[in-house]
């Protein structure tokens with residue numbers, strides 16, 4: 172059980188009407204590591220994370236979180252998993268200090284709310300109603316709520332999007348602290364720098380499939396090249412956005428792609444994906460961006476009870 176990956180995804184497919192958001196994605200994330208899912212907007216990152224959180228059901232494929240089914244075993248997972256969604260889910264009138272105190276009561280060994288507020292630079296806004304907080308402050312409160320129960324596994328969807336540099340650094344520190352305490356963190360980002368700074372493993376996705384997975388050192392190391400096969404004539408402009416500025420993607424012969432990064436690139440180390448990587452990358456063409464609405468409007472209110480949790 173302890174040997175099972177924190178997250179294991181095999182052949183995940185998820186569509187919204189005619190839009191295929193995730194098109195056969197396979198990846199895994201080891202326990203005790205930070206895994207960054209990196210890709211351009213519309214790559215399917217949020218959808219993948221929401222399936223892992225049990226908010227959406229897969230159309231095909233399997234997803235295991237801490238060895239369990241995120242939908243069927245939702246009750247078992249709830250106290251063990253922390254979730255920070257992009258869209259929050261916090262009542263507009265809630266004041267951070269009160270809100271975190273209420274959240275803390277759901278857990279056996281919560282972090283002291285005052286400590287969390289301080290670490291996230293929210294101490295001065297502790298009495299400000301949520302609706303009057305800045306976007307960055309709201310985001311940090313959502314992060315605090317995700318981790319107050321000392322979860323074994325934390326999902327963070329774009330945790331630093333739109334934050335100012337200081338708030339971004341505070342969030343990075345916090346993620347590093349979570350990792351140091353033994354927690355597993357899965358985060359989505361479209362910032363390569365964030366993935367490099369925080370992650371043990373980086374999973375690059377585009378058009379709903381895995382492009383490659385590796386350590387930051389592999390992905391920015393000496394090799395400098397990544398090859399993958401996909402349907403001929405793919406529009407790779409979306410993938411380029413997620414790569415460093417001077418990156419180049421060439422297709423030759425048809426269907427064989429070569430990505431050249433300025434500082435280097437390589438394969439990955441997630442054992443079950445390694446075998447797939449050479450022959451797969453069935454990159455589908457993505458559909459239009461969605462609006463803000465979610466599939467079913469469900470949002471986290473993730474009260475839990477007790478479970479052995481990491482020390483931090």
Ligand code: ADP
Nearest residue numbers: 187192212213214215216217218458459460461
């Ligand atoms: P990312 O997080 O990488 O930006 P998403 O998972 O949000 O990617 O989106 C993947 C694709 O699915 C996009 O084409 C997006 O427009 C579409 N999509 C996402 N959520 C919905 C939804 N609730 N309804 C319809 N289409 C959606």
